[in-house]
Amino acid sequence: MGSVRWAFPCGAWRPCRQEWLLAARLVQPEEKDRIGQFVFARDAKAALAGRLLIRKLIAEKLCIPWNEIHLQRTSKGKPFLANNEFSIYSNYNFNVSHQGDYAVLAAEPELQVGIDIMKTNLPGSSSIPNFFRIMKRQFTETEWGVIKSMSNEWMQLDMFHRHWALKESFLKAIGVGVGFNLQRIEFNVSPLQLEIGKVYKETKMLLDGDKEEEWTFEVCCMEPNEPQFTLLTFEDLVASGIPVTPEDSAYWDNFCSKQETPVKQNSHSRYECL
Incomplete structure:
Protein backbone atom coordinates (compact mmCIF):
# COMPACT_ATOMS: atom_id res chain seq x y z
CA MET A 1 0.00 0.00 0.00
CA GLY A 2 1.43 3.33 -1.02
CA SER A 3 0.41 6.96 -0.83
CA VAL A 4 -3.04 7.90 -2.12
CA ARG A 5 -4.13 11.29 -3.48
CA TRP A 6 -7.70 11.46 -4.79
CA ALA A 7 -9.94 14.34 -5.83
CA PHE A 8 -13.62 14.47 -6.72
CA PRO A 9 -15.09 17.56 -8.45
CA CYS A 10 -18.06 17.90 -6.11
CA GLY A 11 -18.78 21.49 -7.19
CA ALA A 12 -19.55 20.39 -10.75
CA TRP A 13 -21.49 17.32 -9.62
CA ARG A 14 -25.19 17.64 -10.41
CA PRO A 15 -26.58 14.39 -9.00
CA CYS A 16 -29.76 12.89 -10.38
CA ARG A 17 -32.24 11.28 -8.01
CA GLN A 18 -30.75 7.82 -8.48
CA GLU A 19 -27.19 9.02 -7.77
CA TRP A 20 -28.10 11.02 -4.67
CA LEU A 21 -30.17 8.25 -3.11
CA LEU A 22 -27.47 5.67 -3.87
CA ALA A 23 -24.77 7.88 -2.35
CA ALA A 24 -26.90 8.39 0.77
CA ARG A 25 -27.29 4.61 1.18
CA LEU A 26 -23.51 4.17 1.15
CA VAL A 27 -22.77 6.13 4.34
CA GLN A 28 -23.59 5.47 7.99
CA PRO A 29 -27.00 6.69 9.22
CA GLU A 30 -25.59 9.36 11.54
CA GLU A 31 -23.47 10.79 8.72
CA LYS A 32 -26.41 10.73 6.34
CA ASP A 33 -28.47 12.68 8.89
CA ARG A 34 -25.65 15.17 9.49
CA ILE A 35 -25.24 15.80 5.76
CA GLY A 36 -28.98 16.26 5.33
CA GLN A 37 -28.88 19.17 7.77
CA PHE A 38 -26.64 21.35 5.60
CA VAL A 39 -28.42 24.49 4.42
CA PHE A 40 -26.82 24.62 0.97
CA ALA A 41 -26.63 21.84 -1.63
CA ARG A 42 -22.98 22.70 -2.31
CA ASP A 43 -22.01 21.82 1.27
CA ALA A 44 -24.12 18.66 1.36
CA LYS A 45 -22.49 17.40 -1.85
CA ALA A 46 -18.99 18.15 -0.57
CA ALA A 47 -19.56 16.46 2.79
CA LEU A 48 -21.11 13.37 1.19
CA ALA A 49 -18.26 13.14 -1.30
CA GLY A 50 -15.77 13.31 1.57
CA ARG A 51 -17.39 10.34 3.32
CA LEU A 52 -17.53 8.34 0.10
CA LEU A 53 -13.83 9.01 -0.52
CA ILE A 54 -12.97 7.59 2.91
CA ILE A 64 -12.62 -4.34 4.16
CA PRO A 65 -16.13 -4.83 2.74
CA TRP A 66 -17.87 -1.47 2.35
CA ASN A 67 -20.85 -2.42 4.50
CA GLU A 68 -18.58 -3.61 7.33
CA ILE A 69 -16.66 -0.34 7.61
CA HIS A 70 -17.42 1.52 10.84
CA LEU A 71 -16.15 5.08 11.00
CA GLN A 72 -16.10 7.25 14.09
CA ARG A 73 -14.75 10.70 14.90
CA THR A 74 -12.27 11.72 17.57
CA SER A 75 -13.34 14.33 20.13
CA LYS A 76 -11.82 16.89 17.74
CA GLY A 77 -13.81 15.62 14.76
CA LYS A 78 -11.16 13.64 12.87
CA PRO A 79 -12.60 10.49 11.20
CA PHE A 80 -10.97 7.14 11.96
CA LEU A 81 -11.62 3.45 11.33
CA ALA A 82 -13.23 2.07 14.49
CA ASN A 83 -13.41 -1.65 13.60
CA ASN A 84 -11.49 -3.38 16.44
CA GLU A 85 -10.87 -6.49 14.36
CA PHE A 86 -8.88 -4.39 11.89
CA SER A 87 -6.44 -2.96 14.45
CA ILE A 88 -3.57 -4.21 12.27
CA TYR A 89 -4.27 -1.12 10.16
CA SER A 90 -3.96 1.28 13.10
CA ASN A 91 -1.04 3.08 11.43
CA TYR A 92 -2.96 3.66 8.20
CA ASN A 93 -3.75 7.36 8.17
CA PHE A 94 -6.16 9.31 6.00
CA ASN A 95 -7.68 12.76 5.88
CA VAL A 96 -10.14 14.63 3.69
CA SER A 97 -10.88 18.26 2.89
CA HIS A 98 -13.52 19.96 0.78
CA GLN A 99 -13.84 23.57 -0.24
CA GLY A 100 -14.76 25.26 -3.48
CA ASP A 101 -15.08 22.79 -6.34
CA TYR A 102 -13.24 19.77 -4.93
CA ALA A 103 -13.33 17.15 -2.22
CA VAL A 104 -9.84 15.69 -1.74
CA LEU A 105 -8.31 12.80 0.17
CA ALA A 106 -4.75 11.98 1.18
CA ALA A 107 -3.69 8.68 2.76
CA GLU A 108 -0.40 7.23 4.00
CA PRO A 109 0.27 3.68 5.23
CA GLU A 110 2.68 4.62 8.04
CA LEU A 111 2.64 8.42 8.43
CA GLN A 112 0.36 10.97 10.04
CA VAL A 113 -1.37 12.92 7.29
CA GLY A 114 -3.51 16.04 7.07
CA LEU A 122 -12.55 37.65 -2.18
CA PRO A 123 -13.55 38.01 1.52
CA GLY A 124 -17.25 38.73 1.18
CA SER A 125 -18.22 42.34 1.85
CA SER A 126 -14.91 43.22 3.53
CA SER A 127 -11.92 44.74 1.75
CA ILE A 128 -8.76 42.66 1.67
CA PRO A 129 -6.83 45.04 4.03
CA ASN A 130 -9.71 44.97 6.52
CA PHE A 131 -9.94 41.18 6.25
CA PHE A 132 -6.23 40.96 7.04
CA ARG A 133 -6.70 43.18 10.10
CA ILE A 134 -9.45 40.88 11.37
CA MET A 135 -7.22 37.83 10.85
CA LYS A 136 -4.04 39.43 12.21
CA ARG A 137 -3.69 37.11 15.21
CA GLN A 138 -3.68 33.95 13.08
CA PHE A 139 -0.17 34.46 11.69
CA THR A 140 3.23 35.53 12.97
CA GLU A 141 4.88 38.81 11.99
CA THR A 142 7.23 36.88 9.70
CA GLU A 143 4.31 35.21 7.94
CA TRP A 144 2.48 38.52 7.53
CA GLY A 145 5.67 39.97 6.08
CA VAL A 146 5.67 37.31 3.37
CA ILE A 147 1.93 37.66 2.71
CA LYS A 148 2.12 41.43 2.34
CA SER A 149 5.29 41.31 0.24
CA MET A 150 3.27 40.03 -2.72
CA SER A 151 2.94 42.59 -5.51
CA ASN A 152 -0.84 43.11 -5.42
CA GLU A 153 -3.81 42.45 -3.14
CA TRP A 154 -4.99 39.39 -5.05
CA MET A 155 -1.57 37.73 -4.78
CA GLN A 156 -1.49 38.67 -1.09
CA LEU A 157 -4.85 36.95 -0.60
CA ASP A 158 -3.55 33.91 -2.46
CA MET A 159 -0.52 33.76 -0.16
CA PHE A 160 -2.80 34.20 2.87
CA HIS A 161 -4.77 31.13 1.82
CA ARG A 162 -1.57 29.19 1.24
CA HIS A 163 -0.43 29.87 4.81
CA TRP A 164 -3.89 29.09 6.15
CA ALA A 165 -4.05 25.74 4.33
CA LEU A 166 -0.60 24.82 5.65
CA ILE A 174 -2.10 15.88 14.65
CA GLY A 175 -5.84 15.85 15.34
CA VAL A 176 -6.28 19.01 17.40
CA GLY A 177 -9.14 21.48 17.31
CA VAL A 178 -9.77 25.20 17.12
CA GLY A 179 -8.27 25.95 20.54
CA PHE A 180 -4.70 25.60 19.23
CA ASN A 181 -2.81 28.92 19.11
CA LEU A 182 -1.94 29.31 15.44
CA GLN A 183 0.95 31.66 16.24
CA ARG A 184 2.80 28.68 17.73
CA ILE A 185 3.23 27.48 14.13
CA GLU A 186 5.29 29.47 11.62
CA PHE A 187 5.80 28.47 8.00
CA ASN A 188 8.68 29.44 5.77
CA VAL A 189 7.06 28.92 2.38
CA SER A 190 9.18 28.05 -0.63
CA PRO A 191 9.01 28.79 -3.47
CA LEU A 192 6.89 31.93 -3.34
CA GLN A 193 5.50 31.32 -6.83
CA LEU A 194 3.92 27.96 -7.61
CA GLU A 195 3.94 26.50 -11.09
CA ILE A 196 0.77 24.67 -12.07
CA GLY A 197 1.38 20.96 -12.50
CA LYS A 198 4.15 20.67 -9.90
CA VAL A 199 4.20 19.45 -6.30
CA TYR A 200 6.62 21.30 -4.01
CA LYS A 201 8.14 19.97 -0.78
CA GLU A 202 10.48 22.82 0.18
CA THR A 203 8.24 24.53 2.77
CA LYS A 204 9.49 24.25 6.37
CA MET A 205 7.71 24.71 9.70
CA LEU A 206 8.70 26.10 13.08
CA LEU A 207 6.78 24.93 16.15
CA ASP A 208 7.25 27.13 19.22
CA GLY A 209 10.30 28.60 17.48
CA ASP A 210 12.00 25.26 16.78
CA LYS A 211 12.41 23.88 13.25
CA GLU A 212 10.44 20.68 12.72
CA GLU A 213 12.40 18.36 10.44
CA GLU A 214 10.14 15.31 10.68
CA TRP A 215 7.25 16.85 8.75
CA THR A 216 7.01 17.12 4.97
CA PHE A 217 4.58 19.59 3.41
CA GLU A 218 3.46 18.95 -0.15
CA VAL A 219 2.08 22.08 -1.83
CA CYS A 220 0.42 22.32 -5.22
CA CYS A 221 -2.05 24.39 -7.20
CA MET A 222 -4.98 22.38 -8.45
CA GLU A 223 -6.41 23.38 -11.80
CA PRO A 224 -9.25 21.51 -13.52
CA ASN A 225 -7.12 20.39 -16.47
CA GLU A 226 -3.95 19.55 -14.54
CA PRO A 227 -4.89 17.69 -11.37
CA GLN A 228 -2.00 16.56 -9.20
CA PHE A 229 -4.43 14.08 -7.68
CA THR A 230 -6.21 11.17 -9.33
CA LEU A 237 -16.49 6.94 -6.12
CA VAL A 238 -19.20 4.31 -5.64
CA ALA A 239 -17.67 1.42 -7.63
CA SER A 240 -17.03 -0.77 -4.59
CA GLY A 241 -20.03 0.47 -2.61
CA ILE A 242 -22.40 -1.83 -0.72
CA PRO A 243 -25.45 -0.05 0.76
CA VAL A 244 -25.56 0.24 4.55
CA THR A 245 -28.98 1.92 4.86
CA PRO A 246 -32.30 1.48 3.03
CA GLU A 247 -33.39 3.91 0.34
CA ASP A 248 -35.04 7.07 1.68
CA SER A 249 -36.94 8.95 -1.01
CA ALA A 250 -37.51 11.91 1.33
CA TYR A 251 -33.75 12.45 1.31
CA TRP A 252 -33.95 13.45 -2.35
CA ASP A 253 -36.80 15.86 -1.61
CA ASN A 254 -34.69 17.37 1.17
CA PHE A 255 -31.76 17.84 -1.22
CA CYS A 256 -33.93 19.40 -3.94
CA SER A 257 -35.23 21.97 -1.46
CA LYS A 258 -31.74 23.37 -0.88
CA GLN A 259 -30.30 26.41 -2.65
CA GLU A 260 -26.99 25.51 -4.33
CA THR A 261 -24.92 28.29 -2.72
CA PRO A 262 -25.34 31.51 -0.74
CA VAL A 263 -25.02 34.86 -2.49
CA LYS A 264 -22.52 34.36 -5.28
CA GLN A 265 -18.94 35.20 -4.37
CA ASN A 266 -16.29 36.56 -6.68
CA SER A 267 -13.74 33.84 -7.10
CA HIS A 268 -10.69 32.68 -8.97
CA SER A 269 -10.15 29.05 -9.95
CA ARG A 270 -6.91 28.59 -8.04
CA TYR A 271 -6.48 26.10 -5.22
CA GLU A 272 -3.82 25.59 -2.60
CA CYS A 273 -3.73 21.91 -1.73
CA LEU A 274 -1.56 20.58 1.08
Whole structure:
Protein backbone atom coordinates (compact mmCIF):
# COMPACT_ATOMS: atom_id res chain seq x y z
CA MET A 1 0.00 0.00 0.00
CA GLY A 2 1.43 3.33 -1.02
CA SER A 3 0.41 6.96 -0.83
CA VAL A 4 -3.04 7.90 -2.12
CA ARG A 5 -4.13 11.29 -3.48
CA TRP A 6 -7.70 11.46 -4.79
CA ALA A 7 -9.94 14.34 -5.83
CA PHE A 8 -13.62 14.47 -6.72
CA PRO A 9 -15.09 17.56 -8.45
CA CYS A 10 -18.06 17.90 -6.11
CA GLY A 11 -18.78 21.49 -7.19
CA ALA A 12 -19.55 20.39 -10.75
CA TRP A 13 -21.49 17.32 -9.62
CA ARG A 14 -25.19 17.64 -10.41
CA PRO A 15 -26.58 14.39 -9.00
CA CYS A 16 -29.76 12.89 -10.38
CA ARG A 17 -32.24 11.28 -8.01
CA GLN A 18 -30.75 7.82 -8.48
CA GLU A 19 -27.19 9.02 -7.77
CA TRP A 20 -28.10 11.02 -4.67
CA LEU A 21 -30.17 8.25 -3.11
CA LEU A 22 -27.47 5.67 -3.87
CA ALA A 23 -24.77 7.88 -2.35
CA ALA A 24 -26.90 8.39 0.77
CA ARG A 25 -27.29 4.61 1.18
CA LEU A 26 -23.51 4.17 1.15
CA VAL A 27 -22.77 6.13 4.34
CA GLN A 28 -23.59 5.47 7.99
CA PRO A 29 -27.00 6.69 9.22
CA GLU A 30 -25.59 9.36 11.54
CA GLU A 31 -23.47 10.79 8.72
CA LYS A 32 -26.41 10.73 6.34
CA ASP A 33 -28.47 12.68 8.89
CA ARG A 34 -25.65 15.17 9.49
CA ILE A 35 -25.24 15.80 5.76
CA GLY A 36 -28.98 16.26 5.33
CA GLN A 37 -28.88 19.17 7.77
CA PHE A 38 -26.64 21.35 5.60
CA VAL A 39 -28.42 24.49 4.42
CA PHE A 40 -26.82 24.62 0.97
CA ALA A 41 -26.63 21.84 -1.63
CA ARG A 42 -22.98 22.70 -2.31
CA ASP A 43 -22.01 21.82 1.27
CA ALA A 44 -24.12 18.66 1.36
CA LYS A 45 -22.49 17.40 -1.85
CA ALA A 46 -18.99 18.15 -0.57
CA ALA A 47 -19.56 16.46 2.79
CA LEU A 48 -21.11 13.37 1.19
CA ALA A 49 -18.26 13.14 -1.30
CA GLY A 50 -15.77 13.31 1.57
CA ARG A 51 -17.39 10.34 3.32
CA LEU A 52 -17.53 8.34 0.10
CA LEU A 53 -13.83 9.01 -0.52
CA ILE A 54 -12.97 7.59 2.91
CA ARG A 55 -15.11 4.49 2.50
CA LYS A 56 -13.77 3.86 -1.01
CA LEU A 57 -10.22 4.10 0.34
CA ILE A 58 -10.81 1.62 3.16
CA ALA A 59 -12.75 -0.82 0.99
CA GLU A 60 -10.22 -0.85 -1.84
CA LYS A 61 -6.89 -0.36 -0.07
CA LEU A 62 -7.54 -2.28 3.16
CA CYS A 63 -9.90 -4.83 1.55
CA ILE A 64 -12.62 -4.34 4.16
CA PRO A 65 -16.13 -4.83 2.74
CA TRP A 66 -17.87 -1.47 2.35
CA ASN A 67 -20.85 -2.42 4.50
CA GLU A 68 -18.58 -3.61 7.33
CA ILE A 69 -16.66 -0.34 7.61
CA HIS A 70 -17.42 1.52 10.84
CA LEU A 71 -16.15 5.08 11.00
CA GLN A 72 -16.10 7.25 14.09
CA ARG A 73 -14.75 10.70 14.90
CA THR A 74 -12.27 11.72 17.57
CA SER A 75 -13.34 14.33 20.13
CA LYS A 76 -11.82 16.89 17.74
CA GLY A 77 -13.81 15.62 14.76
CA LYS A 78 -11.16 13.64 12.87
CA PRO A 79 -12.60 10.49 11.20
CA PHE A 80 -10.97 7.14 11.96
CA LEU A 81 -11.62 3.45 11.33
CA ALA A 82 -13.23 2.07 14.49
CA ASN A 83 -13.41 -1.65 13.60
CA ASN A 84 -11.49 -3.38 16.44
CA GLU A 85 -10.87 -6.49 14.36
CA PHE A 86 -8.88 -4.39 11.89
CA SER A 87 -6.44 -2.96 14.45
CA ILE A 88 -3.57 -4.21 12.27
CA TYR A 89 -4.27 -1.12 10.16
CA SER A 90 -3.96 1.28 13.10
CA ASN A 91 -1.04 3.08 11.43
CA TYR A 92 -2.96 3.66 8.20
CA ASN A 93 -3.75 7.36 8.17
CA PHE A 94 -6.16 9.31 6.00
CA ASN A 95 -7.68 12.76 5.88
CA VAL A 96 -10.14 14.63 3.69
CA SER A 97 -10.88 18.26 2.89
CA HIS A 98 -13.52 19.96 0.78
CA GLN A 99 -13.84 23.57 -0.24
CA GLY A 100 -14.76 25.26 -3.48
CA ASP A 101 -15.08 22.79 -6.34
CA TYR A 102 -13.24 19.77 -4.93
CA ALA A 103 -13.33 17.15 -2.22
CA VAL A 104 -9.84 15.69 -1.74
CA LEU A 105 -8.31 12.80 0.17
CA ALA A 106 -4.75 11.98 1.18
CA ALA A 107 -3.69 8.68 2.76
CA GLU A 108 -0.40 7.23 4.00
CA PRO A 109 0.27 3.68 5.23
CA GLU A 110 2.68 4.62 8.04
CA LEU A 111 2.64 8.42 8.43
CA GLN A 112 0.36 10.97 10.04
CA VAL A 113 -1.37 12.92 7.29
CA GLY A 114 -3.51 16.04 7.07
CA ILE A 115 -4.85 17.79 4.00
CA ASP A 116 -6.50 21.13 3.36
CA ILE A 117 -7.70 22.72 0.14
CA MET A 118 -8.53 26.40 -0.25
CA LYS A 119 -10.04 28.30 -3.14
CA THR A 120 -8.93 31.93 -3.31
CA ASN A 121 -12.09 33.98 -2.91
CA LEU A 122 -12.55 37.65 -2.18
CA PRO A 123 -13.55 38.01 1.52
CA GLY A 124 -17.25 38.73 1.18
CA SER A 125 -18.22 42.34 1.85
CA SER A 126 -14.91 43.22 3.53
CA SER A 127 -11.92 44.74 1.75
CA ILE A 128 -8.76 42.66 1.67
CA PRO A 129 -6.83 45.04 4.03
CA ASN A 130 -9.71 44.97 6.52
CA PHE A 131 -9.94 41.18 6.25
CA PHE A 132 -6.23 40.96 7.04
CA ARG A 133 -6.70 43.18 10.10
CA ILE A 134 -9.45 40.88 11.37
CA MET A 135 -7.22 37.83 10.85
CA LYS A 136 -4.04 39.43 12.21
CA ARG A 137 -3.69 37.11 15.21
CA GLN A 138 -3.68 33.95 13.08
CA PHE A 139 -0.17 34.46 11.69
CA THR A 140 3.23 35.53 12.97
CA GLU A 141 4.88 38.81 11.99
CA THR A 142 7.23 36.88 9.70
CA GLU A 143 4.31 35.21 7.94
CA TRP A 144 2.48 38.52 7.53
CA GLY A 145 5.67 39.97 6.08
CA VAL A 146 5.67 37.31 3.37
CA ILE A 147 1.93 37.66 2.71
CA LYS A 148 2.12 41.43 2.34
CA SER A 149 5.29 41.31 0.24
CA MET A 150 3.27 40.03 -2.72
CA SER A 151 2.94 42.59 -5.51
CA ASN A 152 -0.84 43.11 -5.42
CA GLU A 153 -3.81 42.45 -3.14
CA TRP A 154 -4.99 39.39 -5.05
CA MET A 155 -1.57 37.73 -4.78
CA GLN A 156 -1.49 38.67 -1.09
CA LEU A 157 -4.85 36.95 -0.60
CA ASP A 158 -3.55 33.91 -2.46
CA MET A 159 -0.52 33.76 -0.16
CA PHE A 160 -2.80 34.20 2.87
CA HIS A 161 -4.77 31.13 1.82
CA ARG A 162 -1.57 29.19 1.24
CA HIS A 163 -0.43 29.87 4.81
CA TRP A 164 -3.89 29.09 6.15
CA ALA A 165 -4.05 25.74 4.33
CA LEU A 166 -0.60 24.82 5.65
CA LYS A 167 -1.67 25.46 9.24
CA GLU A 168 -4.96 23.63 8.80
CA SER A 169 -3.26 20.60 7.26
CA PHE A 170 -0.84 20.33 10.20
CA LEU A 171 -3.58 20.68 12.82
CA LYS A 172 -5.66 18.05 11.02
CA ALA A 173 -2.67 15.70 10.88
CA ILE A 174 -2.10 15.88 14.65
CA GLY A 175 -5.84 15.85 15.34
CA VAL A 176 -6.28 19.01 17.40
CA GLY A 177 -9.14 21.48 17.31
CA VAL A 178 -9.77 25.20 17.12
CA GLY A 179 -8.27 25.95 20.54
CA PHE A 180 -4.70 25.60 19.23
CA ASN A 181 -2.81 28.92 19.11
CA LEU A 182 -1.94 29.31 15.44
CA GLN A 183 0.95 31.66 16.24
CA ARG A 184 2.80 28.68 17.73
CA ILE A 185 3.23 27.48 14.13
CA GLU A 186 5.29 29.47 11.62
CA PHE A 187 5.80 28.47 8.00
CA ASN A 188 8.68 29.44 5.77
CA VAL A 189 7.06 28.92 2.38
CA SER A 190 9.18 28.05 -0.63
CA PRO A 191 9.01 28.79 -3.47
CA LEU A 192 6.89 31.93 -3.34
CA GLN A 193 5.50 31.32 -6.83
CA LEU A 194 3.92 27.96 -7.61
CA GLU A 195 3.94 26.50 -11.09
CA ILE A 196 0.77 24.67 -12.07
CA GLY A 197 1.38 20.96 -12.50
CA LYS A 198 4.15 20.67 -9.90
CA VAL A 199 4.20 19.45 -6.30
CA TYR A 200 6.62 21.30 -4.01
CA LYS A 201 8.14 19.97 -0.78
CA GLU A 202 10.48 22.82 0.18
CA THR A 203 8.24 24.53 2.77
CA LYS A 204 9.49 24.25 6.37
CA MET A 205 7.71 24.71 9.70
CA LEU A 206 8.70 26.10 13.08
CA LEU A 207 6.78 24.93 16.15
CA ASP A 208 7.25 27.13 19.22
CA GLY A 209 10.30 28.60 17.48
CA ASP A 210 12.00 25.26 16.78
CA LYS A 211 12.41 23.88 13.25
CA GLU A 212 10.44 20.68 12.72
CA GLU A 213 12.40 18.36 10.44
CA GLU A 214 10.14 15.31 10.68
CA TRP A 215 7.25 16.85 8.75
CA THR A 216 7.01 17.12 4.97
CA PHE A 217 4.58 19.59 3.41
CA GLU A 218 3.46 18.95 -0.15
CA VAL A 219 2.08 22.08 -1.83
CA CYS A 220 0.42 22.32 -5.22
CA CYS A 221 -2.05 24.39 -7.20
CA MET A 222 -4.98 22.38 -8.45
CA GLU A 223 -6.41 23.38 -11.80
CA PRO A 224 -9.25 21.51 -13.52
CA ASN A 225 -7.12 20.39 -16.47
CA GLU A 226 -3.95 19.55 -14.54
CA PRO A 227 -4.89 17.69 -11.37
CA GLN A 228 -2.00 16.56 -9.20
CA PHE A 229 -4.43 14.08 -7.68
CA THR A 230 -6.21 11.17 -9.33
CA LEU A 231 -9.47 12.75 -10.46
CA LEU A 232 -12.45 10.49 -9.77
CA THR A 233 -15.87 10.33 -11.37
CA PHE A 234 -19.03 9.53 -9.41
CA GLU A 235 -18.90 6.02 -10.87
CA ASP A 236 -15.36 5.65 -9.49
CA LEU A 237 -16.49 6.94 -6.12
CA VAL A 238 -19.20 4.31 -5.64
CA ALA A 239 -17.67 1.42 -7.63
CA SER A 240 -17.03 -0.77 -4.59
CA GLY A 241 -20.03 0.47 -2.61
CA ILE A 242 -22.40 -1.83 -0.72
CA PRO A 243 -25.45 -0.05 0.76
CA VAL A 244 -25.56 0.24 4.55
CA THR A 245 -28.98 1.92 4.86
CA PRO A 246 -32.30 1.48 3.03
CA GLU A 247 -33.39 3.91 0.34
CA ASP A 248 -35.04 7.07 1.68
CA SER A 249 -36.94 8.95 -1.01
CA ALA A 250 -37.51 11.91 1.33
CA TYR A 251 -33.75 12.45 1.31
CA TRP A 252 -33.95 13.45 -2.35
CA ASP A 253 -36.80 15.86 -1.61
CA ASN A 254 -34.69 17.37 1.17
CA PHE A 255 -31.76 17.84 -1.22
CA CYS A 256 -33.93 19.40 -3.94
CA SER A 257 -35.23 21.97 -1.46
CA LYS A 258 -31.74 23.37 -0.88
CA GLN A 259 -30.30 26.41 -2.65
CA GLU A 260 -26.99 25.51 -4.33
CA THR A 261 -24.92 28.29 -2.72
CA PRO A 262 -25.34 31.51 -0.74
CA VAL A 263 -25.02 34.86 -2.49
CA LYS A 264 -22.52 34.36 -5.28
CA GLN A 265 -18.94 35.20 -4.37
CA ASN A 266 -16.29 36.56 -6.68
CA SER A 267 -13.74 33.84 -7.10
CA HIS A 268 -10.69 32.68 -8.97
CA SER A 269 -10.15 29.05 -9.95
CA ARG A 270 -6.91 28.59 -8.04
CA TYR A 271 -6.48 26.10 -5.22
CA GLU A 272 -3.82 25.59 -2.60
CA CYS A 273 -3.73 21.91 -1.73
CA LEU A 274 -1.56 20.58 1.08
